[in-house]
Amino acid sequence: MANLDGGGEELRVGVFVCQCGHNIAGTVDCDDVAKFSEGLEGVVVVYNNKYTCSEPGQLEIKKGIDENNLNRVVVASCSPRMHEPTFRATLVEAGLNPYLLEMANLREHCSWVHMNEKEAATEKAKDLVKMAVARARSLEAQDEMVVPITQKALVIGGGIAGVQAALDLADAGYKIYLVEKEPSIGGIMAAIDKTYPTMDCSI
Amino acid sequence: MAGEAKFTCLRCGCDFMLPFTPGVTEERTCPKCMSNSVRRVKQKKD
Amino acid sequence: MAYSEVENVAGYVGNFTVTVRKKARYVDVKECTACGDCIDVCPVTAPDEFEEGLSTRKAIYQPFPQAVPSAFVLNIDECLGNNPIACGKCLEVCDKDCIDYDDKDKLVDIDVGTIIVTTGMAVYDPTELDEFGYTRYENVITSMEFERLINSGGPTQGHLIRLTDLKEPKTVAFIQCVGSRSENKGNPYCSNICCMNTVKDCLLIKDHYPDVKLKVFYIDIRAFGKGFEDLFQRSKEKGAVYIRGIPGEIEEDPETKSLKLYVENTTEGGTECHEADMVILSVGVHPREDSSAIQKLLTLQRSQDGFFLEAHPKLKPVDAATQGVFFAGCAEGPKDIKDSVTQAGAAAARANRLMMQGKVSVEAITSTIIPELCKACGICVNVCPYHAISCDTEAKTPATVVEAACSGCGACSAECPFGAITMKHFTDKQIESQIDAMLEVDPQDKVLAFACNWCSYSGGDLAGTNRFQYPPNVRLIRTMCSGRVDKKFVLRAFARGAPIVLLSGCHFADCHYINAVHWTQRRVEKLWDQLEKKGIRPDRLQLEWISAAEGQKFATVMRAVEELRQKVTPEEVEHTKRVLKDVLEPPKKDPAKGKPAESESAASGVAV
DSSP, X not given: OOBXXXXXXXXXEEEEEEOTTTTTTTTSOHHHHHHHHHTSTTEEEEEEESOTTSXXXXXXXXXXXXXXXXXXXXXXXXXXXXXXXXXXXHHHHTTOOGGGEEEEEOIIIIITTOTTOHHHHHHHHHHHHHHHHHHHHTOOOOOOEEEXXXXXXXXXXXXXXXXXXXXXXXXXXXXEEXXXXXSSSOTTGGGOSEETTTTEEOO | OOEEEEEEXXXXXXXXXEEEOTTOOXXXXXXXXXXXXXXXXXXXXX | OOSEEEEEEEEETTEEXXXXXXXXXXXXTTTOOOOOHHHHHOOOEEEOTTTTTSSEEESEEOSSTTOSSOXXXXXXXXXXXTSTTTOOHHHHHOTTOOBOTTOOOEEEEEXXXXXXXXXXXXXXXXXXXXXXXXXXXXXXXXXXXXXXXXXXXXXXXXXOOOTTTOOOOSEEEEEEEETSSOSSSSOSSOOSSHHHHHHHHHHXXXXXXXXXXXXXXXXXXXXXXXXXXXXXXXXXXXXXXXXXXXXXXXXEOTTTOOEEEXXXXXXXXXXXXXXXXXXXXXXXXXXXXXXXXXXXXXXXXXXXXXXXXXXXXXXXXXXXXXXXXXXXXXXXXXXXXXXXXXXXXXXXXXXXXXXXXXXXXXXXXXXXXXXXXXXXXXXXXXXXXXXXXXXXXXXXXXXXXXTTTOOOOOHHHHHOTTOOEEETTSOHHHXXXXXXXXXXXXXXXXXXXXXXXXXXXXXXXXXXXXXXXXXXXXXXXXXXXGGGOOHXXXXXXXXXXXXXXXXXXXXXXXXXXXXXXHHHHHHHHHHHHHHHHTTOOGGGEEEEEOOTTOHHHHHHHHHHHHHHHHTOOHHHHHHHHHHTHHHHSOTTSOGGGOSSHHHHHHHHTSBO
């Protein structure tokens, strides 16, 4: 009963449940979630971590990939908007394509918003991991397109912030376009007499 | 053809009038419960 | 590029093409030496905006003496010269011949790799706060007007005088938090700079006029920055008196034009009346009116106070969610000069970090056409907000996608009637497997919610960081854009026994993909009709727009959908499952009229 992915390779999913100290584990029964994850289709190994994003946590992912020949990784921790770049980089370091990562958001979307309903939160966490594993099973490696960056910058607004940003970048050697709506730069600061805390002139 | 049309809120069930132009997609909000599940009531004319 | 505005922005990180409108200045910036001969002959006078209207300027003018570029500008609406027989005096006296009444706006295209948004803020206009009488009493002025009066380059050469009698005031009162920290009129937030600005103003006045009495009416003084407390204490030592309480009303003495301030002193208790010869309203700041134009051009988001929203409040405080775009200064929130300079340096460093690598990898979430399934109908061409798809409908050749132009919203994939477009990393199969996994056990207890990455999912994250509690029945499925959510996903969820399905996305003004969210709304409207026809209550499909800043709304919506879920009966769900049975059946019967063959076959090939 092999479990194959789209390319005919055997599916080997690793699940890394993060307790996030007390942030997740304080509400969600992480041991229970980890045990549940073991029974999911395609899952070959489950880890239960205090902080998955920490150095030891990431090492464990790399080791887990290496030792178990994982080809899909599910991290059940915080929002992907927080740590997806972190864990994608971990996968790359372990020699896996970064798009073979899937995250389950057990923190922002579960433990932090159901703090008084521990059992229901744990059940939800299981579902979230189950959904993530289901999605992970059909993830495919992707190649990112690499595009050149034009070595010029646009700064919109010629007040103090715009002038400072433009000067900094110009000093770094870039060509800068500073676009200002009014006939002269300086913005609101130019109209101020003295400025705190040094009590010197604005212009 | 800009004008008003009758809408119903699919969350709280109340009916109300909102500006409506055929073919124009606009963000709509129920004035009572603030839901965006706002559906136009299609009137059978003629 | 002074006197210019950004008109259009196309492209993506590293490769933006920006169209800039260089507004007609009617004066050649390179040739003009700012000699001022033209000003001498110009017969038109107008209020000087730079001096807050406290003095006048001509129709041809330099905004202020140290202005950069050091060149004049001509306001063509005020100028008489546009009319051939009327004037033309400035042209006659201009040695350099640098005035051109026929100057026109010019559109210039520039290519840039990164963009820093430093559009600043606007100053609060206290007209609506009638209790202070800003429009009725001439000796009630704003802190910005004060800046011009105390400035040696200003209309009074730095003499602080009352506008009614041009005499120096003996007592000056400051009112803090004008337009700030108010739930009724003005803005609810703290404008950050006004306390210290008043402290500074007190010291300035005391430096020039040691005998002037100063009274500052405040809610609380926020002197939290480095060196701020020191300055605050110095102003007290010099004699500024701080009184806790904001005046409820100001009255003018009709003869002396002096002012009476009625205030409840909240430190000592009791109502007091204070007299002052001049009142300075310490006005707050608010987002600029034209922020929405910039927001649209760069697909940015704004927080609830209207300032631009950073990608992360702590970890990415100068990054926009749009890659390659950064914020600095008051565009992002009210702040003082030091903070603006600090943030500008940070934004410059972030932009430099990107540009110095010379290249950038773009997330591989783009659409791909399956040529065998494409019928060259051309629908997707119209759906794509980025014009990234082209299709020759007459030649009937399959559509093609310019991958570099595709931003990955997925609206095309959801709208394609033939399942001929797949989204990398958000394939039908990937999303459907999440739906199936979620609804495999006890579907009647759960609410399925689709959420877009940029807004509603982030709104959910914000609800989390703020610990806004809501019922645990909801499970989210994230797509990049709500426009990705295919009708068949919704129907599949109902067929699997979902009592309630919620589609959530960005407010129309926040859409990260220009206008892809419009397709979400249209699709939901069609689905409501479709469900109704099949005898399914349309209100079981909910639609909500939740911004990344609306954590509170996210929680409210989750409570609302859970309430709706409890009203869905098991009989209803069973009926729905029967009616929508076909949705789940694999497309075996009619291979010619295939549904997404590739992904479906791959799906059924999982377990061997």
